Amino acid sequence: MEPLLAELRTAVGPSAVLTDTDVTSAYERDMMPLAPHGSPLAVVLPSTAAQVQDVVRACAAAGVPIVPRGAGSGLSGAANALPGCVVLVTTRMNAIVEVDPANRLAVVEPGVVNLDLRTAVEAHGLFYPPDPSSYDWCTIGGNLATNAGGLCCVKYGVTTDSVLGLEVVLASGELLRTGRRTVKGVAGYDLTKLFVGSEGTLGVITRATLALRPLPQAPATLVATFDSTSAAGAAVTGVVRAGVVPSLMEIMDRSSVQAVERYLRTDLGAGAAVLLCQSDSGGEAALRELGEVARVCEEAGAELVHTTDDPAEGADLLAARRAVLTALEVYGTWLTDDVCVPRTRIADLITGCEAIAEDVRLRIAVVGHAGDGNMHPTIVYDPASADEAERALAAFERILALGLDLGGTVTGEHGVGKVKQAWLEREAGPVALRVHRDLKRALDPQGLFNPGSMFSPPREG
């Protein structure tokens, strides 16, 4: 493999090819503890699309697979290294190429950190909605590859809803441009949305044109506590039925609330579930929307409903929601799952998780984006105990089965990656799996990009 390493050094410069295993080990895996990962041959950090093309051509000629990678904040192992692969890291391609306020769009390289883009466009009174939990360190390239969501999705959609066009390096080394700079356009197949969420299996995204929105108003916030999960679930269904579209609607179950109260020393109320809701419609429109939510919560039997238009108080409440995973670390290591169910089945999911927790004798805290049904049951375990790790894995899988049984999907926003391949097959079925393999073969006949991630390789023939 020395000839390939020499070619890579020529392509990106010697300092951008890492081979020291002490250094490359930091690029072996993402934030999902369960996913397999191997030692890469090298980690390369190109600075331009032309360098990416050279790296792709060199690896293709040598028959060495490429795993594209952003910041490594992923939760499915999609960016985990395969043994002997080249990890292609896009973090050095981090220019915000253009912000065009009059057409409400931005053109960025993949290594731009989500928060940096948010800050840059905010200066123009604009808003880039997708806000995964890792928004202060994840990159746009990773967001695109996983079609990342976040807290804003209930009102503003997921990453794919904000992408106008892409530039992608294909397995052939050619540069593909998809989409356009206009808001609408139907010239040809929607290649843009095919690459978004393809988890590094179809190409390397080197540039993106993103649609921006007007910066919303400072949000008003409502918190409601419930003494039963079913009452909280009824409130969510009631909000959907009432036709209110909040800008955020999060749910925390009893375990989540307890963990946060212990960690932050706050008092969210000792109920079975807490619902947190925001409206960014501004002024009295926001208060009218939250007034409607309050009415629905009270009808559903809320113990306490509190509304505030004080941004600082709202931020504190949101901080409690965002602190759940950190708060759980007091009890052990967390393993967060990701299912999305019809919004009417959220209470069933939480109740089901309680039963699973009892069965496997582990703490499972459910937090999630109630507004769109995307729940993150989070299992706490001690990875040093093989027995606990095994039970955690069993719980992880049972939660996926439960999600499917409730009419949902095995991943709402984290992706399939290297942990849910069998579940994708179970959810999508054999015909869809074959279509996935056919599309992969059409775009990447050699299996160069992240082979075996998302689904097992196409059978020959």
Add this chain to the structure above:
Amino acid sequence: MEPLLAELRTAVGPSAVLTDTDVTSAYERDMMPLAPHGSPLAVVLPSTAAQVQDVVRACAAAGVPIVPRGAGSGLSGAANALPGCVVLVTTRMNAIVEVDPANRLAVVEPGVVNLDLRTAVEAHGLFYPPDPSSYDWCTIGGNLATNAGGLCCVKYGVTTDSVLGLEVVLASGELLRTGRRTVKGVAGYDLTKLFVGSEGTLGVITRATLALRPLPQAPATLVATFDSTSAAGAAVTGVVRAGVVPSLMEIMDRSSVQAVERYLRTDLGAGAAVLLCQSDSGGEAALRELGEVARVCEEAGAELVHTTDDPAEGADLLAARRAVLTALEVYGTWLTDDVCVPRTRIADLITGCEAIAEDVRLRIAVVGHAGDGNMHPTIVYDPASADEAERALAAFERILALGLDLGGTVTGEHGVGKVKQAWLEREAGPVALRVHRDLKRALDPQGLFNPGSMFSPPREG
């Protein structure tokens, strides 16, 4: 071909196979006068997905191409018959299978008329946004195949933004299910959005799960007149910059206004352009938004700005906009083009069309969805005159070139079909074209579905 006809009759029943050319000629073409069309071998009207599968298998075995078709309201010839093909019409599959208000979704067959779906969900306080001009007779299947837009797009997006999942009959005759019933989901490639807008070249959509929204408030309406195109364009840019997102923002140029005034005997003002804007945010929120639009229009030099929250008056103004094409028929046959440009370039597009009209000595009226830059320059000509028809075609093509020059796309919502294949290639470039052909070959290796529509067939090898 008698054996195939016999198989088709077995598949769908004798009365659902039309071969009398007096009857089948009604299924030969859509509403785009320029597109080529041939005589089909037969027109089949299946009633179930299983029948579609049987038809597809029979045609595949016989090597006879299939052109899927909805109501025939298309404007690109995508559903036009190829000589000797089977036209597969989905209008008999017109069941609204389910409306689920608590999860805000509907499941429909492809033959459901857009307006029928709108009416059915309105009874539940819900809203299906995509509203192409032909909404009272076009079908959801055709809307999906073309990724149809409409007047609502500026706030609510296009068809693809409202689709959660599809059922599609593939070239193999297998039934593919894509997507899910949940709002979010990232399990696998986004096959749903690959089929949406694929113009009948990848499969036959037999069912769709559609996301619904809360029914908006009755709109308030603003009309503004301008004595120059550039002032109207500046107003559009100003509205975008001001961060207002109206629920509708339409522009009519001088030719459009004159035609409508003559046809409806209304007085919209004799200026160079009229801007029509609505907000469905309700009550004073709507008036505040339109107040902001009014301020922007006045700053841009509007001659007259009038705002009303009377729904009847608003409907009258909207009727004037919707009457443009009909009004143009007084002068001759219309040929409507479809380009989308960055919103800052709308005035340049209108001015450019004026120059083209002068050059080709034909009336060109520009109407369009100013809020998203999607413009429909409409050429009026006499099809009985070969010379006028030739000049009309020249104008049609020059408008596309102008759209591209302004950084836009050759189709915002009507599609490529059988009239813009060369333009897709010019816009997307050779790499993207090759990717289109590779995807087509992967999903339809035999070239069964609508071969040569959207792009010329893959080269062998």
